[in-house]
Amino acid sequence: MKKTVAVILLLFIGNRVMTQPVSEKDSLKQVYLAEKNDSIKIWKHLDYVQALISGYEQTAQSLTEIELLKKELAGSQNNEFKFWALMYEGFATYQNAQYLNSIIAIEKMNRLVSAGSLSQKAIRAAPVALISLGLDYSKLNDLENAQLTYQKALNLLKEMHDSANVLLTYVNMGYLFMKGQDLNSAIKTFETGMPWMDKEAAQYFAVPLYSSLSVAHAKTGNDKAAADYLKKAAAAKEIASTAMAENFYAQAKGENEMQQKNYAAAIGTFSKAVEFGRRWGDTAAVAESYESLGRAYWKQGNYQLGLQSLLYCRSLIASNNIADQEKIILKSLFEFYHAAGQYKNAASTADTLFMLGDSLSAVQNNNRRIIVNALFESEQNAKQISSLQQQNELSKLQLKQKNTVNYILGGTALALLLISLLGFANHRQKKKLQQQRIAELEKEKQLLATEAVLKGQEEERSRLAKDLHDGLGGMLSGIKYSFSNIKDNLLMTPDNQQGFERGLDMLDASISELRRVAHSMMPEALAKYGLNAALKDFCTGINSSGVIKVVYQSYGLEDLKTDQAINITIYRIIQELLNNTIKHAAASKAVVQVNKEDDKLLVTVEDDGKGFDTTLLAAATGIGWSNIQKRLDYLKASVDIQSSAGKGTSVNIEIEI
Numbered sequence: 001m002k003k004t005v006a007v008i009l010l011l012f013i014g015n016r017v018m019t020q021p022v023s024e025k026d027s028l029k030q031v032y033l034a035e036k037n038d039s040i041k042i043w044k045h046l047d048y049v050q051a052l053i054s055g056y057e058q059t060a061q062s063l064t065e066i067e068l069l070k071k072e073l074a075g076s077q078n079n080e081f082k083f084w085a086l087m088y089e090g091f092a093t094y095q096n097a098q099y100l101n102s103i104i105a106i107e108k109m110n111r112l113v114s115a116g117s118l119s120q121k122a123i124r125a126a127p128v129a130l131i132s133l134g135l136d137y138s139k140l141n142d143l144e145n146a147q148l149t150y151q152k153a154l155n156l157l158k159e160m161h162d163s164a165n166v167l168l169t170y171v172n173m174g175y176l177f178m179k180g181q182d183l184n185s186a187i188k189t190f191e192t193g194m195p196w197m198d199k200e201a202a203q204y205f206a207v208p209l210y211s212s213l214s215v216a217h218a219k220t221g222n223d224k225a226a227a228d229y230l231k232k233a234a235a236a237k238e239i240a241s242t243a244m245a246e247n248f249y250a251q252a253k254g255e256n257e258m259q260q261k262n263y264a265a266a267i268g269t270f271s272k273a274v275e276f277g278r279r280w281g282d283t284a285a286v287a288e289s290y291e292s293l294g295r296a297y298w299k300q301g302n303y304q305l306g307l308q309s310l311l312y313c314r315s316l317i318a319s320n321n322i323a324d325q326e327k328i329i330l331k332s333l334f335e336f337y338h339a340a341g342q343y344k345n346a347a348s349t350a351d352t353l354f355m356l357g358d359s360l361s362a363v364q365n366n367n368r369r370i371i372v373n374a375l376f377e378s379e380q381n382a383k384q385i386s387s388l389q390q391q392n393e394l395s396k397l398q399l400k401q402k403n404t405v406n407y408i409l410g411g412t413a414l415a416l417l418l419i420s421l422l423g424f425a426n427h428r429q430k431k432k433l434q435q436q437r438i439a440e441l442e443k444e445k446q447l448l449a450t451e452a453v454l455k456g457q458e459e460e461r462s463r464l465a466k467d468l469h470d471g472l473g474g475m476l477s478g479i480k481y482s483f484s485n486i487k488d489n490l491l492m493t494p495d496n497q498q499g500f501e502r503g504l505d506m507l508d509a510s511i512s513e514l515r516r517v518a519h520s521m522m523p524e525a526l527a528k529y530g531l532n533a534a535l536k537d538f539c540t541g542i543n544s545s546g547v548i549k550v551v552y553q554s555y556g557l558e559d560l561k562t563d564q565a566i567n568i569t570i571y572r573i574i575q576e577l578l579n580n581t582i583k584h585a586a587a588s589k590a591v592v593q594v595n596k597e598d599d600k601l602l603v604t605v606e607d608d609g610k611g612f613d614t615t616l617l618a619a620a621t622g623i624g625w626s627n628i629q630k631r632l633d634y635l636k637a638s639v640d641i642q643s644s645a646g647k648g649t650s651v652n653i654e655i656e657i
Helices: 004-012 022-034 038-055 059-072 079-095 099-115 120-139 143-159 163-179 183-196 199-219 223-239 243-259 263-280 283-300 303-319 323-339 343-409 413-488 494-521 524-529 531-545 564-585 614-619 623-635
Strands: 549-555 589-597 600-607 638-643 649-656
Touching (some): 038 059, 038 079, 079 099, 079 120, 099 120, 099 343, 120 143, 163 199, 199 223, 199 243, 243 263, 243 283, 263 283, 283 303, 303 323, 323 343, 524 564, 531 564, 531 589, 564 589, 564 649
Parallel strands (some): 549 589
Antiparallel strands (some): 638 649
16 A cells, blocks of 8 residues: 555544644644643644644654654543553654554554543544554555554444445555455455545546546456446546545556557656655655556566666655565566566565575564563553552552541550561561562463464574475476477587586476475374374374484374364474484384373473483474473473484473463
8 A cells, every 4th residue: 555544634523634834833833832731732632743744744853753742641540641652653654664663553552542531523533543553554565464453443444334444454455465465355345445535535436436446357368347436436536636646546547558568658648647656755656656657667668667667666665664564576677587588587586585584583573572662661561660659659558548547646656566576477478479570470471472473483494385385386397398498499519408407307307396395384184184183194204204203103193172372383393303303312112102181282202312311401402302391381282202213202281271
């Protein structure tokens, strides 16, 4: 999604406040600065910040005012003030491309909503902020959290019958599928939002919706539907013509012309899209239009201008941190280099595209840890403030009681001593409870961080396996096919012929190895048939290699009903244990047993290898045992390891399910 929400989001809060002229903003600033009453001054300050955000062009000033607001609210217990300050901070940081800070601000805001005691205006504004939160996650390529956030926003907005924002959310959700090249799901999502297009919603979102549907249908080859939606977009554009609407329409019109192979017309249309994107002030829209323009040039045969447009698009993406478009431009550059016969550049671009997945995954895992830590620290600070206030009130009450006793009884020593002893015991008990709670929260924090890391690792394994099998595997197969055709059309000496055949054999071996690696990263049997089948398949594969003989035994797993995340974690533990056996144990045989007894899962991995000193595990520095221990902690499993020199190793794990 482009800057749609960033520009017009504030139109859908409260009474649909429109962008205000500079003179009115200056007036609001003077009003809040002149106010003497602290509470009224904060409200006036909030009004001024909202005016700055709705203007969009004064991003730096809005961030400065946000920091001033946070200082004014330090120590305040007024959740209404905090709610609006956090929401505006989320919008301002989004506009400044500080997506991680925006997520943290809005997630903190959501916690205030859960705590209650907010005005109806705040409660109605909260779902709108979720739309911005979904965009934040999307910009950071965390499409799963983006989808979940949009769905939560939809549920709330539908209850409020807020048709304009419901339609906006469906448009944003559709673009998530567009980014993932799932065009059919994108079309279905866009069409699901159409019944919510009343007069107000149509004024802002008819052109983006119809244009997006036209693009999706054009790319799936449904020319009639694409043309019909393009006509609807054109009619809607006449009613509400803005630079944003013109850019959406030009993109859709250009894609239709590309489908019709009218590349000259498409070049002209995409050039207009670039111009409208600049008028709109959206760098992401300009970059997208340049990518389309580059494709049109090269399809026409003008490779020089095509490459210039694509490279300029990539420079815009890099310099403006438009992370959610990186894969799109790299794929277009790969296809361009391949079509132009520049195979070396094509291979280099493919490597960059492949490594991008690792980079994005690492960044995403780190982002999730930062968000979890920030929210945890915020909760801790709030609890500490509340605890200090309670202790302060208790101290005041004790002092009042003490003075009363002194005045009435004339200082009876026994009563004062009793009160002191009770107070001291009460203080010790409170301190003990606080320490226990801090320990519990710290453990909860560690588990949340571990869960986020493991979840991110498995998602990345699955993504990499799919990219390897479907992406790079397809590319290698295509290269082999191209080489085979070249061989039939070339005259070669017998020596060259032999070398060429050897190269094709090596390419076959590479394709087989790539598919084996992809299957190892995310076994297909685990997703389709469950844990028992996947483990049996894994052990059979090891036996086929001849490295070691593995006996797999299971009992009671036929009716095993556990979450996929738990199944994956158990599979990874057994996989790592067997890998350690193969690498270090010098064993000839291993046994894997998985049994279900009541509400427990018992896992045993044994071998007849050389064994080891189990006390060394505490000081182990390798990542193998560290990965196993993290997964055991995540499952809250108990483990018992029996091993000694020359007597093999037995690892017994017990998991509550």
